[in-house]
Amino acid sequence: MAGKINSVEKLLEELREPSFKAAELELENLNNFAHKNGFNVNNQLKPWDISYWSELLRKEKLNLDQEALRPWFPLEDVLKGLFGLCEKLFDIKVVEANGEAPVWNEDVLFFNIFNNSNNKIASFYLDPFSRPESKRGGAWMDECLNKNIDSEGNQIVPVAYLVCNQTPPSKNKPSLMSFDEVQTLFHEFGHGLQHMLTTIDLPQAAGINNVEWDAVELPSQFMENWCFDKKTLLNIAKHYETGEKLHEEDYEKLCANRTFNCGMSTLRQLHFAITDLRLHSNLTSYQELNSDEIRRDIAKNTTLIPPINEDKFLCCFSHIFAGGYSAGYYSYKWAEVLSADAFSMFEEAGLENDQEIKDIGKNFKETILSLGGSLPPLEIFKLFRGREPKTDPLIRHLGLKASK
Numbered sequence: 001m002a003g004k005i006n007s008v009e010k011l012l013e014e015l016r017e018p019s020f021k022a023a024e025l026e027l028e029n030l031n032n033f034a035h036k037n038g039f040n041v042n043n044q045l046k047p048w049d050i051s052y053w054s055e056l057l058r059k060e061k062l063n064l065d066q067e068a069l070r071p072w073f074p075l076e077d078v079l080k081g082l083f084g085l086c087e088k089l090f091d092i093k094v095v096e097a098n099g100e101a102p103v104w105n106e107d108v109l110f111f112n113i114f115n116n117s118n119n120k121i122a123s124f125y126l127d128p129f130s131r132p133e134s135k136r137g138g139a140w141m142d143e144c145l146n147k148n149i150d151s152e153g154n155q156i157v158p159v160a161y162l163v164c165n166q167t168p169p170s171k172n173k174p175s176l177m178s179f180d181e182v183q184t185l186f187h188e189f190g191h192g193l194q195h196m197l198t199t200i201d202l203p204q205a206a207g208i209n210n211v212e213w214d215a216v217e218l219p220s221q222f223m224e225n226w227c228f229d230k231k232t233l234l235n236i237a238k239h240y241e242t243g244e245k246l247h248e249e250d251y252e253k254l255c256a257n258r259t260f261n262c263g264m265s266t267l268r269q270l271h272f273a274i275t276d277l278r279l280h281s282n283l284t285s286y287q288e289l290n291s292d293e294i295r296r297d298i299a300k301n302t303t304l305i306p307p308i309n310e311d312k313f314l315c316c317f318s319h320i321f322a323g324g325y326s327a328g329y330y331s332y333k334w335a336e337v338l339s340a341d342a343f344s345m346f347e348e349a350g351l352e353n354d355q356e357i358k359d360i361g362k363n364f365k366e367t368i369l370s371l372g373g374s375l376p377p378l379e380i381f382k383l384f385r386g387r388e389p390k391t392d393p394l395i396r397h398l399g400l401k402a403s404k
């Protein structure tokens with residue numbers, strides 16, 4: 001989607017500048033906090049001190065115990081909330097259809113999706129629980145059937161499978177999800193929506209097929225944003241035994257946790273992305289330098305504490321040498337910019353304003369979720385947003401700058 005190296009460099013620089021400023025303040029705070037709590041006042045924190053002191057500061061500042069929030073997120077309620085949100089945004093109906101299709105494990109759930117004329121438009125499997133003995137870790141979505149018209153002219157509806165690895169139920173408790181697991185489910189469902197709500201009948205370009213790598217995380221990260229929407233989250237989160245709603249204070253903590261030390265973490269991602277991009281594209285302007293020296297040169301603007309001499313990070317940056325991300329590490333940030341910018345259209349309309357949200361949701365469905373790989377992703381994005389993507393919404397979501 002990016003098209004040119006310069007477009008990527010420009011986007012990364014737009015994020016780098018505010019991240020660097022925010023990270024400087026965060027590091028100063030962290031040093032002060034460490035000095036107050038027993039770290040030698042004559043020394044500044046070293047790279048290997050940062051995680052430890054960050055976690056202590058996070059604990060003191062946010063006092064957030066994610067494990068203690070699990071009872072507010074039983075799977076059944078989370079699904080109800082997720083489906084309710086999609087019904088509102090995209091004018092569809094998700095209906096449980098267990099038993100209608102064979103499954104590979106008794107935990108696997110099966111659902112149908114109907115449009116507003118009550119026609120079945122898609123189906124999906126959800127395999128939610130971890131089974132370490134037979135299932136690899138992580139979460140993923142993929143396709144069983146693509147939208148297609150067969151040789152007799154029959155419509156084939158798309159079928160997806162979503163796989164997660166969340167905590168299984170026990171004898172007397174349902175599956176109680178961590179907030180991270182909730183976000184993961186929303187993420188995978190976002191991929192699923194692009195596959196299932198496609199209107200393209202050519203399987204090669206339907207749904208997630210033929211969508212450029214740097215645009216494919218747009219619907220998934222877009223859906224994650226709704227986990228931080230107060231109305232959506234408080235509507236989902238009810239204690240599984242008492243029905244008590246999640247306290248607003250806990251909601252605020254989850255939001256604060258999202259942006260905690262975000263300057264430092266974003267800067268780290270940008271350091272990786274810029275290093276990867278330049279090593280694969282711009283060696284001529286670094287003619288006299290070897291790869292490690294190039295990385296150290298980039299580090300001047302992308303790290304606050306220069307890498308120590310013994311730091312041979314490139315040797316273990318396997319993403320870009322063996323992981324298939326060569327020159328593509330930037331795609332994480334690129335897609336985050338797209339998803340934040342898409343979500344900001346809903347924010348601008350006012351998340352409380354149901355009619356506007358429905359209208360924008362319909363537009364999102366008819367462009368981003370429908371058109372798949374049938375048009376260049378920038379064109380699809382512009383059809384939805386009415387303009388090219390901007391970095392401001394992501395900068396605001398990450399708490400790197402006051403909102404505009």
Ligand SMILES: [Zn+2]
Nearest residue numbers: 187191217220
């Ligand atoms: Zn994804």
